[in-house]
Amino acid sequence: MSPTSTPSTRPQLAHLSAQLDDLRARGTYFRLRVLEDEQASVCHYDGREVINLASNNYLGLCNHPKLREAAIAATEKYGVGSGAVRTIAGTMRIHMELEEKIAAFKGVEACVVFQSGFAANAGTVSSILGKEDFILSDELNHASIIDGARLSRAKIKVFRHKDVAHAEELLKEIQNEPGRKLVITDGVFSMDGDIGPVAQLCDLCDKYGAIMMVDDAHASGVLGRNGRGSVDHFGCTQRVDVQVGTLSKAIGALGGYVCGSRDLIDYLYHRARPFLFSTSHPPSVAATCIAAFDLLESEPERIERLWSNTRYFQEQLKIAGFDIGGKTTPASETPITPILIGDGRKTMDFSRALFEQGLMATGIAFPTVPEGKARIRCIMTSEHTRQQIDQALEILTTTAKRLEIL
Structure with a gap:
């Protein structure tokens, strides 16, 4: 075995060490927790069994038997990789089947799949607009939308969160300006x-x-008929020009997608840089996603369980006295349930204490959320049992009282 050496930071990167030291001083520095088995409602992180309230696995599809079978069968038939980007030699029949499946599910003409939801947002916004155009974006939109807007070089106008009147004010200001106008919102924040x-x-x-x-990342599989998303929830399928979704959350696998007109998708095939310059999904991932969309249609009871668990969990948190939004922040309307703490250090200490007691509930602090709005973000799934939820509530309550949060 070769001798190990102690890693050191060269002077050229000393500024990074200084910023990490600042995070430690603020109490918001963290280390990645390592999952040692499958993503489930109870699993093992860093050798400890925990109730998992941190996963985006809304419907428990990460380890569904039918998705496992689809992945194995595709691997045996097609191998483990596509070998190229889509525009050269990496478009496999199974990639086209997935795009056709999603388009039919969403009720639109066409769909293109990206390597991630982040790539779908950033690649789409940056390719369909230019420097003469305008983007109107909700102030709490996802970072991938923000980055895509910056890459487009369009003029960016930010409207107050969910403030439609403010969005209209901004549209009025620029209505006579040359260039296209694009309005973007998350379906679920x-x-x-x-x-x-x-x-x-x-x-x-x-x-x-x-x-x-x-951007329907957190609405896919959660809102709308059989999980078709917020666009379907509001009956706006024919009124939304660009629908973005994810394959990495409720769908249980990996990737993102854009739905819309045939011309939109053909244009993205030609101009979206993440699509043009990234190797396409392994066939196992495409097959898994196809199986997941079949399950959304055939097992709607999963979504019903998700919402039943969510309502119970949020009601019990309110009874216990936790602030889960609606005062200084928007109120949760979905399985994403923030427990507002405010102070970043206190939030991260709370999260670590919960983990020690057997509960995985992630602390979120600046810069992910504004200063003073740090929170524990809990996500309910369809697979949590009532016993697990009650145990999680007990851990949350007793730990919060011990730390004088409640």
Whole structure:
């Protein structure tokens, strides 16, 4: 075995060490927790059995037998990789089948699959607009939307969270300016769990001739008929020009996608840089996702369990005295349930104490959320049992009282 050496930071990167020291001083430095078995409602992180309230595995599909079978069968038939980007030699029949499956599920003309939800957002926004155009974005939109907007070089205008009147003010200001106007909102906001005003923003886009785009990452598999998302929830399928979704959360695998008109998708095939310059999904991932969309149609009871668990969990948190939004932050309307603490250090200490007691509940602090709005973000799934939820509530309550949070 070769001798090990102590890693050191060269002077050229000393500024990174200084910033890490600042995180430690603030109490918000963290280490990655390592999952040692499958993603489930109870699993093992860092050698400890915990109730898992930190996963995006809303419907328990990460380890569903039918998805496992689909992945294994595709691997045996097609191998483990595609070998190229989609535009050269890496488009396999199974990739096209997945895109056709999603388009049919969403009720649109076409779909393109990206390597991640982040790539889908950033690649789409940056490719369909240019420096002469305008983007109107909710102030709490996901980082991938923000980065895509910056990459597009379009002029960015930010409207107050879910403030449709403010969005209209901004549209009025620029309605006579040359260039296209794009309005973007999350369908479900990832930190507070509230639902975007999709229908009202569609009204604005119709009125001012703007392009309407919705990121439905946390709404996919959660809202709408059989989990078709917030766009379907509001009956706006034919009014939203660009629908973005994810294959990495409720669908249980990996990737992102964009749905819309045939011309939109053909254009993204030609111009979306993440699509053009990234190797396509392994066939096992595509097969897994196809199986997941079949399950959304055949097992709607999973979504019903998800919402039943969510309502119970949130009701019990309120009874216990936790702030889960609605005062200084938006109220959660979905399985994403923030427990507002405020102070970053106190939040991270609370999260670590919960873990020691057998509960995986992640602390979220600045810069992911604004200063003073740190929280424990809990996510309910369809697979949590009532006994597990009650045990999680007991751990949350007793630990919060011990730390004088309650």
